[in-house]
Amino acid sequence: MTEARQHVAQARRIVVKVGxxxxxxxxxxxxADRVDALVDVLAKVRSGGEKExxxxxxxxxxxxxxxxxxxxxxKDLARQQAAASVGQGLLVARYTASFARHxxxxxxxxxxxxxxxxxxxxxxxxxxLDQLLAMGAVxxxxxxxxVATDEIRFGDNDRLAAxxxxxxxxxxxxxxxxxxxxxxxxxxxPGTTRIDEVRGPxxxxxxQIGSAGRAGVGTGGMVTKVEAARIATEAGVxxxxxxxxxxxxxxAGRTTGTxxxxxxxxxxxxxLWLAHASTPQGALVLDDGAVRAVVQxxxxxxxxxxxxxxxxxxxxxPVELRDTGGRPVARGLVNYDARxxxxxxxxxxxxxxxxxxxxxxxxxVHRDDLVVMHP
Numbered sequence: 001m002t003e004a005r006q007h008v009a010q011a012r013r014i015v016v017k018v019g020x021x022x023x024x025x026x027x028x029x030x031x032a033d034r035v036d037a038l039v040d041v042l043a044k045v046r047s048g049g050e051k052e053x054x055x056x057x058x059x060x061x062x063x064x065x066x067x068x069x070x071x072x073x074x075k076d077l078a079r080q081q082a083a084a085s086v087g088q089g090l091l092v093a094r095y096t097a098s099f100a101r102h103x104x105x106x107x108x109x110x111x112x113x114x115x116x117x118x119x120x121x122x123x124x125x126x127x128x129l130d131q132l133l134a135m136g137a138v139x140x141x142x143x144x145x146x147v148a149t150d151e152i153r154f155g156d157n158d159r160l161a162a163x164x165x166x167x168x169x170x171x172x173x174x175x176x177x178x179x180x181x182x183x184x185x186x187x188x189x190p191g192t193t194r195i196d197e198v199r200g201p202x203x204x205x206x207x208q209i210g211s212a213g214r215a216g217v218g219t220g221g222m223v224t225k226v227e228a229a230r231i232a233t234e235a236g237v238x239x240x241x242x243x244x245x246x247x248x249x250x251x252a253g254r255t256t257g258t259x260x261x262x263x264x265x266x267x268x269x270x271x272l273w274l275a276h277a278s279t280p281q282g283a284l285v286l287d288d289g290a291v292r293a294v295v296q297x298x299x300x301x302x303x304x305x306x307x308x309x310x311x312x313x314x315x316x317x318p319v320e321l322r323d324t325g326g327r328p329v330a331r332g333l334v335n336y337d338a339r340x341x342x343x344x345x346x347x348x349x350x351x352x353x354x355x356x357x358x359x360x361x362x363x364x365v366h367r368d369d370l371v372v373m374h375p
């Protein structure tokens with residue numbers, strides 16, 4: 001067993017993500033045999049009590065197609081949300097019954113990216129998931145598709161899984177798909193080779209990554225999986241990408257799929273969500289001095305360094321911080337409404353506090369709520 005695969009075998013807390021195409025038929029509806037096969041593997045992995053499993057599962061929209069008489073995944077948002085509403089109940093019911101065969105309880109957790117970029121919500125999400133694991137349950141996580149519009153459009157449960165792996169402080173992320181790893185070309189064509197290990201972005205810079213799935217019921221593809229692997233590995237979590245039918249081999253540390261080595265260290269928890277999962281509601285344009293203070297000095301953003309305000313946001317919303325050329329340099333949670341800021345721009349907090357009151361002696365974006373965006 002290689003050193004990389006040994007790390008896989010020794011992982012204690014594991015996040016497993018499975019895509020729609022691995023759980024449902026192309027016509028829609030849950031494939032009970034596929035679900036049972038996956039659950040059998042996961043239950044066996046955790047049966048000794050030494051390992052914990054968090055399952056991030058796509059499939060709600062796909063599961064809702066057949067019951068609603070839909071021949072294929074609809075393009076309009078309203079019908080996608082209707083399908084998700086019907087399908088999510090069916091999906092978690094199937095998991096509940098399947099895990100019950102092994103005497104294992106499951107707990108449904110629906111997340112939105114916006115919820116988990118906010119400090120209090122992030123802490124609550126971690127506490128809930130940690131408690132479920134402590135009580136011997138398997139959390140089954142999905143995006144809250146009935147309300148999360150952007151998440152449905154992008155169908156990015158791969159990214160969600162990477163962020164969940166960081167949230168629960170996982171030792172490993174396993175991405176299961178209908179393809180058994182990352183290839184140096186279209187795996188359907190002769191002569192392509194599976195890439196066994198990726199130590200950094202340079203290893204796959206030459207690879208042309210496809211975006212379409214085979215089964216037609218998901219919306220992800222290899223692009224989102226490689227991006228998820230990048231997010232997780234930069235946050236210190238190694239990743240295995242393989243097919244659902246190879247799940248047992250992957251979790252046992254046997255050579256299968258593609259192993260992505262971690263490239264960074266664990267960072268402050270919710271800042272990863274802020275960087276990769278939040279949707280900016282507006283923008284603040286910073287002068288050159290403020291850019292240096294935020295990016296190089298890792299300082300809070302004060303009114304004196306803001307040149308302009310764009311968008312309509314409220315206090316607590318994520319906003320983008322840009323330089324005068326329009327380039328995003330950071331992202332943060334703002335402490336003011338957009339309409340409050342224009343009269344404050346270019347002025348010191350001391351001056352504002354003296355003129356308007358002590359509540360104005362505060363940062364526009366505190367450094368604890370700010371993440372620098374790397375080019």
